[in-house]
Amino acid sequence: KRRYTITLLPGDGIGPEVISVAKNVLNLTGSLEGIEFGFKEMPMGGAALDLTGVPLPEETLSTAKQSDAVLLGAIGGYKWDKNEKHLKPETGLLQLREGLKVFANLRPASVLPQLVDASTLKKEVAEGVDLMVVRELTGGIYFGKPRGFGMNENGEEIGFNTEIYATYEIDRIARVAFETARKRRGKLCSVDKANVLEASMFWRKRVMAIALEYPDVELTHMYVDNAAMQLVRNPKQFDTIVTNNIFGDILSDEASMITGSIGMLPSASLGEAGPGLFEPIHGSAPDIAGQDKANPLATILSAAMLLKYGLGEEEAALRIETAVLDTLSRGFRTGDIYSGENKLVGCKEMGDEVLKSI
Amino acid sequence: KRRYTITLLPGDGIGPEVISVAKNVLNLTGSLEGIEFGFKEMPMGGAALDLTGVPLPEETLSTAKQSDAVLLGAIGGYKWDKNEKHLKPETGLLQLREGLKVFANLRPASVLPQLVDASTLKKEVAEGVDLMVVRELTGGIYFGKPRGFGMNENGEEIGFNTEIYATYEIDRIARVAFETARKRRGKLCSVDKANVLEASMFWRKRVMAIALEYPDVELTHMYVDNAAMQLVRNPKQFDTIVTNNIFGDILSDEASMITGSIGMLPSASLGEAGPGLFEPIHGSAPDIAGQDKANPLATILSAAMLLKYGLGEEEAALRIETAVLDTLSRGFRTGDIYSGENKLVGCKEMGDEVLKSI
Numbered sequence: 166k167r168r169y170t171i172t173l174l175p176g177d178g179i180g181p182e183v184i185s186v187a188k189n190v191l192n193l194t195g196s197l198e199g200i201e202f203g204f205k206e207m208p209m210g211g212a213a214l215d216l217t218g219v220p221l222p223e224e225t226l227s228t229a230k231q232s233d234a235v236l237l238g239a240i241g242g243y244k245w246d247k248n249e250k251h252l253k254p255e256t257g258l259l260q261l262r263e264g265l266k267v268f269a270n271l272r273p274a275s276v277l278p279q280l281v282d283a284s285t286l287k288k289e290v291a292e293g294v295d296l297m298v299v300r301e302l303t304g305g306i307y308f309g310k311p312r313g314f315g316m317n318e319n320g321e322e323i324g325f326n327t328e329i330y331a332t333y334e335i336d337r338i339a340r341v342a343f344e345t346a347r348k349r350r351g352k353l354c355s356v357d358k359a360n361v362l363e364a365s366m367f368w369r370k371r372v373m374a375i376a377l378e379y380p381d382v383e384l385t386h387m388y389v390d391n392a393a394m395q396l397v398r399n400p401k402q403f404d405t406i407v408t409n410n411i412f413g414d415i416l417s418d419e420a421s422m423i424t425g426s427i428g429m430l431p432s433a434s435l436g437e438a439g440p441g442l443f444e445p446i447h448g449s450a451p452d453i454a455g456q457d458k459a460n461p462l463a464t465i466l467s468a469a470m471l472l473k474y475g476l477g478e479e480e481a482a483l484r485i486e487t488a489v490l491d492t493l494s495r496g497f498r499t500g501d502i503y504s505g506e507n508k509l510v511g512c513k514e515m516g517d518e519v520l521k522s523i
Numbered sequence: 524k525r526r527y528t529i530t531l532l533p534g535d536g537i538g539p540e541v542i543s544v545a546k547n548v549l550n551l552t553g554s555l556e557g558i559e560f561g562f563k564e565m566p567m568g569g570a571a572l573d574l575t576g577v578p579l580p581e582e583t584l585s586t587a588k589q590s591d592a593v594l595l596g597a598i599g600g601y602k603w604d605k606n607e608k609h610l611k612p613e614t615g616l617l618q619l620r621e622g623l624k625v626f627a628n629l630r631p632a633s634v635l636p637q638l639v640d641a642s643t644l645k646k647e648v649a650e651g652v653d654l655m656v657v658r659e660l661t662g663g664i665y666f667g668k669p670r671g672f673g674m675n676e677n678g679e680e681i682g683f684n685t686e687i688y689a690t691y692e693i694d695r696i697a698r699v700a701f702e703t704a705r706k707r708r709g710k711l712c713s714v715d716k717a718n719v720l721e722a723s724m725f726w727r728k729r730v731m732a733i734a735l736e737y738p739d740v741e742l743t744h745m746y747v748d749n750a751a752m753q754l755v756r757n758p759k760q761f762d763t764i765v766t767n768n769i770f771g772d773i774l775s776d777e778a779s780m781i782t783g784s785i786g787m788l789p790s791a792s793l794g795e796a797g798p799g800l801f802e803p804i805h806g807s808a809p810d811i812a813g814q815d816k817a818n819p820l821a822t823i824l825s826a827a828m829l830l831k832y833g834l835g836e837e838e839a840a841l842r843i844e845t846a847v848l849d850t851l852s853r854g855f856r857t858g859d860i861y862s863g864e865n866k867l868v869g870c871k872e873m874g875d876e877v878l879k880s881i
């Protein structure tokens with residue numbers, strides 16, 4: 166029997182509900198695939214702020230580091246919105262990414278045949294979309310220094326940040342992206358703003374250098390403003406997209422909305438070694454928290470990514486993915502993807518149906 | 524008779540074609556409204572590079588500065604794509620914006636009833652969209668220093684830029700945005716990334732300070748990743764959006780693609796004093812240049828913005844806008860907005876039909 170330790174970070178809002186469902190899914194899948202999971206649940210985000218005064222307690226980070234993979238629910242909520250920066254739930258998430266050194270954020274966005282109507286895009290535009298955004302996650306303007314507040318030479322107040330990338334940071338994310346594209350349809354689009362920013366010119370130069378190692382992958386480059394347009398015009402043109410931290414934040418959210426089913430989308434954040442971080446891309450949805458209305462499928466699919474990318478358990482991952490598709494085909498829908506003709510269920514019941522399908 | 528000097532910058536690709544049509548439209552409108560235009564045509568972008576070796580010759584900038592308004596076609600093309608940064612057509616555009624000190628970029632994106640089918644969004648989502656992006660244009664990461672290439676403490680190559688805003692820069696763009704919102708539906712959404720970036724926290728603080736001068740305008744704040752999603756999910760929720768240079772670059776292009784008719788969209792760039800810069804938001808489209816296929820309506824509507832925002836000639840502006848709508852209602856379409864049922868025309872013929880409508 167294979168044994169893994171998983172750190173669960175339920176977090177805030179609907180986080181605990183979706184994590185509890187995903188845990189059951191992992192347990193059942195494990196028992197069928199000969200895998201045993203040891204779960205450690207730790208506080209993080211607003212929940213940790215309330216409990217310990219900081220958004221990422223040291224013990225949470227060290228537990229996460231010592232485990233084989235980390236599954237996060239969601240963080241944040243109105244309650245902590247006005248907090249100072251170092252006391253925001255979001256800061257805990259950035260510290261977790263930095264602490265786990267998970268520099269590569271994989272965000273798939275595909276339109277499932279069962280859910281094509283959920284997209285605000287016309288059917289013929291949305292149908293068949295299947296792309297992956299590979300976002301650099303621990304560098305760029307999110308972490309660049311100098312940053313802060315100050316005064317300029319005219320005695321005026323300023324706020325400033327630094328967008329900065331070094332060779333190794335670009336090289337390693339480019340390699341992840343090329344490897345990802347190779348396993349998909351062999352097309353990689355690198356998104357930058359190289360007509361204006363030096364950081365982007367350097368990005369493009371390094372991506373082109375790494376491309377020599379992957380002659381089988383077709384590399385193109387696109388400016389970020391154009392990419393934002395092309396995602397709306399014809400999202401099907403994309404296979405794998407690689408981009409920096411801030412552009413990836415924007416474009417991956419845009420891409421996920423194009424699928425129309427944010428409640429369905431998982432993500433994986435991977436480092437060079439050590440545990441990966443897996444989380445649904447949706448937020449903590451404080452307005453529906455505790456009402457058993459949340460869609461647990463994004464977290465269940467994040468658990469599948471955890472198995473595949475985090476533990477190399479591809480069969481177990483496939484079992485979960487197939488079960489999710491089967492559950493959708495059997496007509497079960499949570500409120501966010503309900504369109505009138507199907508069976509409306511809550512978070513727990515959706516989880517139970519996935520368990521049945523497994 | 525009112526007299527104005529207009530600098531025309533045809534630029535590259537389809538630029539000369541659309542500028543020539545817009546010039547005729549301005550002349551006819553002027554003769555009907557008692558306005559006389561003196562036009563000065565100057566080289567800019569790739570055309571200027573070929574002629575003079577720089578993308579914005581001094582004479583072009585000084586002519587532009589001395590005129591009452593500047594109308595630009597489009598710049599750029601494959602030919603100059605590999606040029607070094609200071610020899611790129613785009614650099615000429617940035618120098619022109621900086622030289623004219625046009626810090627406020629107004630980019631309307633509305634879905635005309637005649638063209639609702641052109642959008643890739645479902646009819647019920649696209650129909651009625653009418654928003655305005657107010658983008659800061661002469662600050663932020665586009666112009667921030669330090670910038671460049673170098674080495675970090677580990678001897679690794681780096682590329683870097685600085686996102687930076689000072690009080691006066693935010694205050695003046697915020698005022699333009701509040702004034703704009705006041706003349707529209709009274710709703711302003713400020714877009715930033717204040718959960719991560721100090722430059723954005725400072726942006727938000729100043730926008731909130733300026734809001735006190737505009738108690739009649741309803742101000743909201745949105746993170747840029749969420750804004751990129753909301754534009755796809757429900758663009759109708761927006762009236763006026765204000766944001767920094769780079770986020771504005773991305774979001775205004777996304778918003779324009781949502782209308783489905785990029786060939787229709789004008790823009791205005793305004794300073795505190797001095798001539799404004801008016802240009803269609805589409806590019807130079809080198810693939811169709813010189814083939815009389817370009818849609819001149821974006822440039823014609825830019826000429827209308829020139830009259831309204833640049834010269835205060837509101838009636839003349841309205842005359843042009845009405846003529847464009849009338850031409851569309853009469854069924855004339857260039858290739859980019861043609862959907863099979865209407866009269867397909869080229870650039871010149873479209874211009875002639877607008878002249879008839881005027």
Ligand SMILES: CC(C)[C@H](C(=O)O)[C@@H](O)C(=O)O
Nearest residue numbers: 255256258259414718719748
């Ligand atoms: C919460 C926030 C700090 C975070 C980010 O900007 O990275 C989020 O938007 C995301 O994409 O995971």
Ligand SMILES: CC(C)[C@H](C(=O)O)[C@@H](O)C(=O)O
Nearest residue numbers: 360361390613614616617772
């Ligand atoms: C050509 C480029 C420098 C420019 C910009 O990024 O501002 C363009 O994308 C625009 O939006 O006008």
